[in-house]
Amino acid sequence: xxxHYLLNLFGCDPDKLNDEKLIKKLLHDAAYCAKMTVLNFIxxxxxxxxxxxxxxxAESHISIHTWxxxxxxxxxxxxxxxxxxxxxxxxxxxxxxxxDYNIEHIVR
Amino acid sequence: xxxHYLLNLFGCDPDKLNDEKLIKKLLHDAAYCAKMTVLNFIxxxxxxxxxxxxxxxAESHISIHTWxxxxxxxxxxxxxxxxxxxxxxxxxxxxxxxxDYNIEHIVR
Numbered sequence: 001x002x003x004h005y006l007l008n009l010f011g012c013d014p015d016k017l018n019d020e021k022l023i024k025k026l027l028h029d030a031a032y033c034a035k036m037t038v039l040n041f042i043x044x045x046x047x048x049x050x051x052x053x054x055x056x057x058a059e060s061h062i063s064i065h066t067w068x069x070x071x072x073x074x075x076x077x078x079x080x081x082x083x084x085x086x087x088x089x090x091x092x093x094x095x096x097x098x099x100d101y102n103i104e105h106i107v108r
Numbered sequence: 109x110x111x112h113y114l115l116n117l118f119g120c121d122p123d124k125l126n127d128e129k130l131i132k133k134l135l136h137d138a139a140y141c142a143k144m145t146v147l148n149f150i151x152x153x154x155x156x157x158x159x160x161x162x163x164x165x166a167e168s169h170i171s172i173h174t175w176x177x178x179x180x181x182x183x184x185x186x187x188x189x190x191x192x193x194x195x196x197x198x199x200x201x202x203x204x205x206x207x208d209y210n211i212e213h214i215v216r
Contacts, residue, residue, distance in 0.1 A: 002173075002182065006112065006214060006216065008216055039152045039160070040152060041150075042148045042150050042162070044164050046166075052147075052164055054164060054171070056150055056152055056160055056161075058154075060160065060173050060182075061160070063162070063169055063171070063186075065110075065168050065188070074110065074168075074216055076184065076186070078171075078173075078184070080173070104214065106114060108114065108116055108182055
């Protein structure tokens with residue numbers, strides 16, 4: 001059984017949402033602090049704006065898609081075998097300066 | 109607004125679930141048939157078994173995690189701007205010979 005958290009962030013800092021290097025570091029930090037094992041990761045910068053990225057984990061994955069123009073980010077933290085997925089969500093939320101958010105937890 | 113489909117497959121062919129090359133092709137085929145634009149993709153083969161992979165799309169992502177030992181696969185098709193996400197789900201389900209499945213559609 002795995003835990004899948006679907007996190008939607010609103011009112012984030014647009015500059016941060018548009019910074020591919022920051023998003024890369026953010027994904028890595030979230031995985032590290034949640035004691036997950038990073039296997040590989042890829043990111044992509046859209047022009048004029050937006051970043052998308054995924055970290056493959058031994059425990060599944062973390063993904064993020066950002067829309068700086070509206071301050072929105074959609075994050076998935078899907079883990080099998082980690083109890084710290086919520087920590088990963090909190091780190092991402094805090095580092096992007098989200099004003100508001102909603103989160104859905106699905107057991108699958 | 110985006111459409112996120114969480115697809116859980118059961119009773120899949122264990123050999124297919126354990127074939128990294130097949131999973132890679134499957135992700136690519138699903139994206140292609142759903143008229144999505146592939147930006148990049150990564151896969152990882154676990155030992156003794158299991159494959160995990162993600163395709164980054166211009167429209168968001170498709171991910172898959174497989175457990176050949178139980179015939180299970182967990183698939184996410186998250187798209188912004190494509191109406192054909194259900195086609196991607198159907199292709200993956202058919203190609204892995206799933207006996208049973210459930211699917212959840214989340215608008216986010």
